[in-house]
Amino acid sequence: MDQDMMLTLHDRASLGEVLSDLEMEQLEAWYAETDAQECLNFGITSQEQESVAALRSRLQIQIDTVLSQIMTSLEQIKAITAENNNLRQEVSSLQAMIAINSA
CATH class of the missing domain: 1.10.287 (Helix Hairpins)
Known part of the structure; x- marks a missing residue:
């Protein structure tokens, strides 16, 4: 190579x-x-190599698990952010209606 x-x-x-x-x-x-x-x-030694390979495999599984958890959290954050934006717009609309009714 x-x-x-x-x-x-x-x-x-x-x-x-x-x-x-x-x-x-x-x-x-x-x-x-x-x-x-x-x-x-x-x-x-080859036995030590196998131990390292097994450790590497376990670590990769742990990394994949954490990445999956991070992605789930990210999706939840996106959903909450979208809901917050909707609520902000609704609050703005209600404030505008209150201002019109007060006038």
Whole structure:
């Protein structure tokens, strides 16, 4: 794999750019290859690698759960904001009616 191309894909993915399925496969393979090489360089055993992979998986599940909760909260905030705007308009209309009736 071309190192520069993989770094470019990594940068694009890090910035939130949507990658094609092929690009994602290439990037994941490069990550795995890079991780394996780093483990060799640091003398990390395959058992330790598996422990790290399991931890990474659990952390990703937790991240996904929190992101889902954030998205739910965001939708609730949007609904409340819309309702608040409607209530503000209604209050303004009622204030205008009161001002007309008072005059």
